[in-house]
Amino acid sequence: MAVEIETAKRAAAQLAVKNHFPDDPRFVGIGSGTTIVYVVEAIKELGHDLSRVGFVPTGYQSKQLVINAGLVPIEFDALPDGVMVDIAFDGADEVDDELNCIKGGGACLYQEKMVAMRSKEFICVADYRKLQSRLLTKWPTVPIEVEPKAARQVMARLKVLGSKSAAGKGPFLREGAILKAGPIKTDQDFFIVDAPFPEPLLTSADLAGGTVANPVKGVWEVEELARTIKDINGVLAVGLFCGPTGPEARDAAVIGGQRPVACYFGMEDGSVHVRRAPRKRHSIVQTYPLIEPKISNAH
Template sequence: MAAEIENAKRAAAIEAVRNHFPSNPRFVGIGSGTTIVYVVEAIKNSGADVSRAGFVPTGYQSKQLIINAGLVPIEFDALPDDVMIDVAFDGADEVDEELNCIKGGGACLYQEKLVAMRAKQFVCVADYRKSQSRLVTKWPTVPIEVEPKAARQVIQRLRVLGSRSPSGAGPLIREGHMVKAGPIKTDQDFFIVDAPFPHPLLIASDLTDERKGDGEHGYWEVEQLARAIKDINGVLAVGLFCGPTGPEAQAAGVIGGQRPVACYFGMADGSVSLRRAMEKRPSIVSQYPPLIPVRSSEV
């Protein structure tokens, strides 16, 4: 079983790199997690000219992968102000049919979101276990990166939003492997709070007059929940990657996309299943924050 899963990850990584790695890249985002090991391996073996390329890691692990492969890392805050990342590759903990993702199982979600939103396109690479019709189906919680002093307050607010599992358990600060060592810390020295919700998260097509996706009766739509959690004081990042894709954000002139343009799922039989993002209506994309603030005319 373990070998089957690793083979599935490798197959998905090879196909994603083959189809999306630029012929002459300048900046490439490299995410975190076990699947990304195979992405870096595929890039190294692709034969592409990477002599001018800088690889932007989303955390300590991905930076070490880049260095060990003989590639050149560049920190996110060293990117020139006027450039975009050509493509970002990353994994996910769960992906729904619209390519909304849950990320943060590896505690790198803030930097993963920074890189995804700076990329022209974000490509997700995963194995077949991560593909679900709706989020919070098999992956039980939404990871949230939280300022430590605010953690208890954030947990109280999450409970108000209806965060609880079907068994009644509520949100918890993620502990390390040794409880006496205390909570896991992110690269920003923040905590991760894992917030369960009683029902799988809805997508826009699920909404009706009776089910608005605003948390009533425990039913949340992905983007509404992401906004409600992000509005809590003390929350740095929410592990829901949703909204526009990179191309949609650029076309609409709004702040960068966090939803992948495509997800490659390695299957148990060694094949690869490709799911492309469905386009969001322009009227929906236009509701996101503008990339360049619009100045009101002076009278």
């Protein structure tokens, strides 16, 4: 008999916290989304003295979660210079075989990425629906946080990069629940553009195995697509969490990584599936020429 989704989320959160919560952390990142409610619950159940721990939220919702749990929130920009967050827990909208993630369904991707990249380790907690071999298998779009005045230009460039669904729908502004309220605004007062692509995103392992990306047809490798979108003027953050993990970034003398070191999936049968990030061969990622978007500058 399949367990309820919420039961699966709770089981994943409890095991993730049990296995990864440090003995004496100074700062802990708390992400956004429904699964993180169970992460905070599991942290409280540990019975540790948390009075001297600063919990770094990734947005308004997670800050309220921290406060309501009686924990001490600390804003990201109040972290001391040079100090890393000891551990960050967050969810995901979809996770592939290499633990690349799509995040941004809750419109908190920029702050989620800042916290992940300031953390020694990022642990992802999700349910079985988020576990897929390739990104854009079930989750339909790449969320992108954009400056409002640049939104139309960003969407035009995304179309040049092959952004469209299988049904031919191009990138679009995410609307609020009440249509007359207009586009959703993030905590930075930016818009969210959701960009579909016609094929699941390739991994670095696909390229190592000889699979060829074809950006002209909208067939992209995860990291290359993330970099290309980020280079568009007006883009603040791309909801693809990829590249090095925290430990890999430190090994390469880079500050922070955005790919989780492990992901805990609550499964339908009540078990928890743990997947750890494979080490990527980053040298093989750029194997095809980038598209130069051809956007008219005429006024």
